[in-house]
Amino acid sequence: MFRKIPIVLTAEEILQKAFKKTDKVQIIDRNALYRKKKTIIAKTESFSNTVVSTLEQYVKNFPSIDNLPTFYQELIDIKISIDKLKKALGAVDWARKTCQMIYSKQSRSLKKSGKIEFLLIKQQEIFGRISSVVRQIDKELINLIEAQKILKKFPEILDIPTVVIGGYPNVGKSSLLKCLSSAKPKIAQYPFTTTEISVGHIERKERHILKRIQIIDTPGLLDRPISEKNDIEKQAIAALKHLADIIIFLIDPTETCGYRLEEQMNLLSQIKDMFTDSIFIIVENKADLKNNDSKYLKISCDTFEGVDKLIEKIFSFF
Ligand SMILES: Nc1nc2c(ncn2[C@@H]2O[C@H](COP(=O)(O)OP(=O)(O)OP(=O)(O)O)[C@@H](O)[C@H]2O)c(=O)[nH]1
Numbered sequence: 001m002f003r004k005i006p007i008v009l010t011a012e013e014i015l016q017k018a019f020k021k022t023d024k025v026q027i028i029d030r031n032a033l034y035r036k037k038k039t040i041i042a043k044t045e046s047f048s049n050t051v052v053s054t055l056e057q058y059v060k061n062f063p064s065i066d067n068l069p070t071f072y073q074e075l076i077d078i079k080i081s082i083d084k085l086k087k088a089l090g091a092v093d094w095a096r097k098t099c100q101m102i103y104s105k106q107s108r109s110l111k112k113s114g115k116i117e118f119l120l121i122k123q124q125e126i127f128g129r130i131s132s133v134v135r136q137i138d139k140e141l142i143n144l145i146e147a148q149k150i151l152k153k154f155p156e157i158l159d160i161p162t163v164v165i166g167g168y169p170n171v172g173k174s175s176l177l178k179c180l181s182s183a184k185p186k187i188a189q190y191p192f193t194t195t196e197i198s199v200g201h202i203e204r205k206e207r208h209i210l211k212r213i214q215i216i217d218t219p220g221l222l223d224r225p226i227s228e229k230n231d232i233e234k235q236a237i238a239a240l241k242h243l244a245d246i247i248i249f250l251i252d253p254t255e256t257c258g259y260r261l262e263e264q265m266n267l268l269s270q271i272k273d274m275f276t277d278s279i280f281i282i283v284e285n286k287a288d289l290k291n292n293d294s295k296y297l298k299i300s301c302d303t304f305e306g307v308d309k310l311i312e313k314i315f316s317f318f
Pocket residue numbers: 168169170171172173174175176186187188189190191192193194195218219220221285286287288289299300301302303
């Protein structure tokens with residue numbers, strides 16, 4: 001969805017590209033005067049067309065924000081800001097229209113005129129005015145360059161049954177994604193290793209029907225009010241809110257994650273209160289380190305103990 005966004009250029013780069021193309025324009029006419037005149041007109045047209053079509057390509061190929069699934073809209077708002085992106089696209093579209101208008105207004109007088117000197121003056125005027133419009137939106141083009149870099153890295157979310165893994169940092173969420181799917185998330189023994197949403201898939205044939213489930217790993221959440229959550233945590237909340245058919249809430253009862261079980265259980269209550277319509281599977285990880293007699297499903301991402309049971313449970317809902 002975000003792969004086809006073109007590489008955005010800065011104002012100076014757009015102008016350089018347009019002037020380079022202008023240099024290549026050549027008109028063949030046996031009459032030297034006509035040749036000169038036609039060349040000036042054709043160069044002016046080429047310059048304006050390059051600028052206009054470059055700007056048009058940006059506006060056309062950026063996804064229309066209002067038509068995106070709500071998860072992506074929220075992710076854009078967290079990582080870029082919807083207002084900022086809309087403002088940038090609006091400015092580019094304004095520049096496209098303005099450059100188009102400058103050219104079409106002036107090109108009539110170019111064509112009617114007979115004097116080379118006049119043509120050259122008009123040409124410089126058009127080059128100057130178009131260049132100044134493009135330079136005016138340089139800041140917005142730079143914002144688009146930044147946005148494009150972020151959007152290109154957005155996860156590819158499919159419209160299929162989805163399980164979102166949530167929980168405190170360092171409890172083993174990415175390890176679980178790795179156990180369940182072929183995804184290769186980064187795993188490390190410090191909190192906040194995962195800073196982005198990542199996706200994996202599990203497939204299983206049941207009575208000749210292939211079932212495919214999407215598993216989503218999220219950054220760790222802390223037990224604090226939603227208004228105090230940082231942008232990394234907000235991505236996890238957006239995934240839980242917009243994508244989850246099932247939420248696997250992963251607990252580390254060994255507390256080797258660095259957080260007390262009590263804090264993790266408070267987070268669970270908070271998440272349960274926020275997403276009352278979701279199905280929750282509460283899972284204790286790191287069972288290889290500690291035995292306890294709680295009522296929750298116990299697994300170990302290190303020894304794979306209990307993982308098959310969890311897979312059974314997930315598929316039983318779909
Ligand atoms: N002993 C043991 N260690 C585990 C298990 N699962 C994960 N770990 C370890 O716990 C640490 C954290 O694992 P991650 O999968 O990165 O945890 P996370 O919840 O994704 O962490 P953040 O991305 O920081 O939120 C790593 O050192 C893992 O090797 C397990 O079942 N048993």
